[in-house]
Amino acid sequence: KAGVTQTPRYLIKTRGQQVTLSCSPISGHRSVSWYQQTPGQGLQFLFEYFSETQRNKGNFPGRFSGRQFSNSRSEMNVSTLELGDSALYLCASSFDSNNEQFFGPGTRLTVL
Amino acid sequence: GEDVEQSLFLSVREGDSSVINCTYTDSSSTYLYWYKQEPGAGLQLLTYIFSNMDMKQDQRLTVLLNKKDKHLSLRIADTQTGDSAIYFCAESGNNAGNMLTFGGGTRLMVKP
Numbered sequence: 001k002a003g004v005t006q007t008p009r010y011l012i013k014t015r016g017q018q019v020t021l022s023c024s025p026i027s028g029h030r031s032v033s034w035y036q037q038t039p040g041q042g043l044q045f046l047f048e049y050f051s052e053t054q055r056n057k058g059n060f061p062g063r064f065s066g067r068q069f070s071n072s073r074s075e076m077n078v079s080t081l082e083l084g085d086s087a088l089y090l091c092a093s094s095f096d097s098n099n100e101q102f103f104g105p106g107t108r109l110t111v112l
Numbered sequence: 113g114e115d116v117e118q119s120l121f122l123s124v125r126e127g128d129s130s131v132i133n134c135t136y137t138d139s140s141s142t143y144l145y146w147y148k149q150e151p152g153a154g155l156q157l158l159t160y161i162f163s164n165m166d167m168k169q170d171q172r173l174t175v176l177l178n179k180k181d182k183h184l185s186l187r188i189a190d191t192q193t194g195d196s197a198i199y200f201c202a203e204s205g206n207n208a209g210n211m212l213t214f215g216g217g218t219r220l221m222v223k224p
Contacts, residue, residue: 090154105153
């Protein structure tokens with residue numbers, strides 16, 4: 001069974017631009033969660049989608065948004081990029097609530 | 113809010129046992145996880161324990177949970193150089209769906 005895949009793996013953007021990251025969960029998994037990892041703040045929860053609905057949301061500004069498609073693939077979007085948005089963005093999939101979560105390799109975003 | 117704390121660094125010799133500790137504050141945590149992250153990679157789920165368990169063993173890994181003290185530990189027996197990585201503990205509250213709160217990570221260095 002293929003693991004969680006994230007595209008692209010690396011991305012360089014400039015301040016003010018917007019970016020869209022993609023995550024394909026493990027086949028059969030319905031929940032997709034997104035996390036931001038930075039050296040200063042560590043791993044922080046962004047949001048979780050389940051059956052195309054946002055089920056949980058972390059404490060991030062409205063510039064961070066996401067969605068999930070009927071095939072469970074998910075995208076997250078960050079608008080008006082700031083230097084502080086430079087981070088590793090990790091996506092995790094699981095079958096349902098409180099099940100094992102499997103992480104993808106992440107997308108490393110650099111904002112210049 | 114919920115908080116998860118870990119020591120920053122642990123150094124051991126190859127063949128010794130490693131013990132990585134974690135404390136958490138959320139008394140409603142139902143699942144506690146240990147993840148491993150190697151340089152440039154995503155998070156690999158090592159093991160997890162339900163909050164109604166005291167111990168779980170999986171090959172070289174032993175997880176101990178003291179729910180009264182909200183203390184979780186991961187013991188790695190016969191530590192190898194390939195175990196060098198950052199280890200994260202994480203907890204999911206009872207009503208948090210798949211939202212995980214992570215500790216800051218413990219960097220394990222294994223000396224040959």
